[in-house]
Amino acid sequence: MKTLLNIIWLVLAGFWLALGYVLAGIVCCILILTIPFGIASFRMASYALWPFGRTVVDKPTSGALAFIGNVVWFLVAGWWLALMHLVTGLLEAVTIIGIPLALANWKMVPISLAPLGKQIVRDEA
Secondary structure, X not given: OHHHHXXXXXXXXXHHHHHXXXXXXXXXXXXXXXXXXXXXXHHHHHHHHOOOOEEEEEOOOOOHHHHHHHHHHHHHHHHHHHHHHHHHHHHHOOOOOOHHHHHHHHHOHHHHHOOOOEEEEEOOO
């Protein structure tokens, strides 16, 4: 079932959302100081392509620098990526088939706002 949802996700929203993350990553990598944000954005792009069967958890080794970095990330790219997820989720929630996709989109809002100090892992189930 996860594979079917991921394929539907990829066709309807995943490609475009991943493209937004890649664009944010490229912009962040152009500026030398924001390269860690670019790397986090590329990591989130892979999650946006294939989200079902994976989840985001806190990285146990993150600290104050991750918090400060997340504040900068929010100002640079996080708010418009979160807005992208909210709008896409609203559009998908219009249909019955799109409701699980909308929920997945809304599940990605917190990581789009604060990606540093997080890691993407496979679900145990």
